[in-house]
Amino acid sequence: MRWGRWAVMLVMISLLSTPIASADLSMENQSLNLVCSNNVCSLSTKAVGDMALTGEERQANPAQPATIVLEFPMSPSQMTVSLLPATIESMIFDLRITEDNLGITRPELYVELVVGPSSNAWVIEPPELGDQGPYILENADLDHSNGRILKSGDEVLVRVSFDISQPVTWELHLAGESRIELPIEWSIDAEASNYDEPSSFSEPRAITLIGSTTQGGLMGADVDCFRFDVEAQLSSLTVMISWDSAPLEVEQSNVIPEFWDSEGRAESEPEIRTKYEGDLVVNDIRWMEPNEGEHTLCWTGMSDRYQTYSFTGSKTIMGVGSTTPEEFTGDATWDTGISQVGQTEFASQSNGAGVMTMVAASVSILVALSGYMMKLSSPWLPRFMLPLSILLLLFGGIISPAVSISNESPNPGEMTLDELLDKRLNRVYQGVINDDQGEFGPHWYGGFMGLNDGEQINLMLSIKSFHPVGDGRWQIQAQELDDIDLDRLVFGKLNDGPMSDENEVRFILRSGRLLALDLLLLEALLIVDEQPRGDVLHIQWDMVSDSGMSSLSSPAWTSRPDTVSSEDWRRVTTAVKPDLLSVSFCDCGIDAMELSIRSNPPSANDLITPQGIETSNGLIPNDFWVAVMGFCVLIAAAVVEKERREKGMSLASQILN
Secondary structure: OOOOOOOOOOOOOOOOOOOOOOOOOOOOOOEEEEEEEOOEEEEEOOOOOOOEEEEEEOOOOOOOOEEEEEEEEEOOOOOOEEEOOOEEEEEEEEEEEOOOOOOOOOOOEEEEEEEOOEEEEEEEOOOOOOOOOOEEEEEEEOOOOOOOEEOOOOOEEEEEEEEEOOOEEEEEEOOOOOEEEOOOOEEEOHHHHOOOOOOOOOOOEEOOOEOOOEEEEEEOOOEEEEEEEEOOOEEEEEEEEEEOOOOOOOOOOOOOOEEEEOOOOEOOOOEEEEEEEOOEEEEEEEEEOOOOEEEEEEEEOOOOOEEEEEEEEEEEEOOOOOOOHHHOOOOOEEOOOOOOOOOHHHOEOOOOOOHHHHHHHHHHHHHHHHHHHOOOOOOHHHHHHHHHHHHHHHHHHHHHHHHHHHHOOOOOOOEOHHHHHHHHHHHHHHHHHOOOOHHHOHHHHOOHHHOOOOOEEEEEEEEEEEEEOOOOOEEEEEHHHOOEEHHHHHHHHHHHOOOOHHHHHHHHHHHHHHHHHHHHHHHHHOEEOOOOOOOEEEEEEEEEEOOOEOOOOOOEOOEEEOOOOHHHHHHHHHHHOOOEEEEEEEEOOOOOEEEEEEOOOOOHHHOOOOOOEEEOOOOOOOHHHHHHHHHHHHHHHHHHHHHHHHHHHHHHHHHHO
């Protein structure tokens, strides 16, 4: 930007002035308009105020250009806590030069944007010559080097400046014509959500734990304490706390609370069971044989972390009910069939030509060739029937089965399902140990089967059976999807290296959830248009990015095969997504997790036929029956020759007699 003679116009809002409109960046308010009224300018979520801001620069010239600086602070100030997006959707500034209808002298805009911890600057070129449209900047990256959290009271400001090098009148059109679109990914009203107050070390909140639900909010380095009575003769006391979904950058660590009696003695270490229920993280915390009397339960939050929760309690009286970890079943075996549709009762196995067919066809061809070494009674046998039999047997019984058998070997670079699942778990593992930062963020592990834009799924599966969908298509059941032991996969991956207890729980829950979702979707995608004849399935999908599903803290299916449209992907994932997916882990002396899926089965209309799935079929359709036809032609030729020989012998006998 050229700086000559300064002619500076600062249009700023006074904090003591009455704001002309509302302002607050949140999920509900993602657009900020540049507005002015009575020489007071600001950023507002409402398109109100003066229609334009105008200025004249009569002394400006190329030797001494004038620099115009316009400031628009947001007013009122920020109230909610918001998570800033990675990019700005758009910035639009409708700046015009009144004397220039062709846009020849329109200057460059220098734009500075301050959004809490993020400070950014861009130079926006004017529109093309003859275009009197606004200045537009789209999909510009935001600087997150100082964090992504916009807190209550943080500064939000846009500063626009430009140079004028000749006498002109400029106009900045407002009230909706100049605005910033900032797609806020998450926000919370921290003050309104902190409805458990007062609840602190000095003033614990008195509650009834058993049979009632208590709401709370751990806002920043908050301390939430609750006081309640514990009955005598309890075998165990369990607190079940549900943490509401929040992005990774703002969620609390879900740490285990402190729990002590009226004399300040801490209770024994609890047993902890952690699980996902939909998008919620649920902790079941159980203390064995707690002391009688008044107790205090406290959670301590982390700075710049914001999460709401609710909890309730349950008790077990001594001698009543189960009080051991055996009540935790630890069943995390994948059950195939959840995503199957159509006429599963008509499932069948491949009966395509194989080795025995090739042997039988080879023998039959040798028999047919031996016919040429004999004196045949009919000229049609060597000219028509024997060649036809040999061709049918050759293509249907040898060549086509040989192609099928060759297709049952792995293609270059092809993986087994176990190898693909191990790669998928490695993505989750790397994300957890790197705190989901940098290249190991949700994009690293959130894609289908853990693969992202530009990567390829190259997979070989064995066909266990297949059944008609009901609309002419077929759904395949893969052998590898039967009884997958998720425990073995997940806890085996933990042997790769040490983790903190908190990260272990996060890895176990995240892995169980993503594996279950991926297996659900993979089963639903095994749809083909033709009935399989071979025993092996080859899948090759080039992946592209997709919006996926679920919350920012636990994304899934954020990539799709490039042959599947975004609309089709949304349809099939919506149909397959379970109503409730619960993954539980119990820190009670056993390495096990539980998996529970509740969903309505999808319909055939919801499922698609993705390209890139090939079965190990032969060269020609129905090759087995082609070989049978060749064998039948050979038999027919033999019968014809036998009958003609018998008639000839009978006729010769009659003549000789």
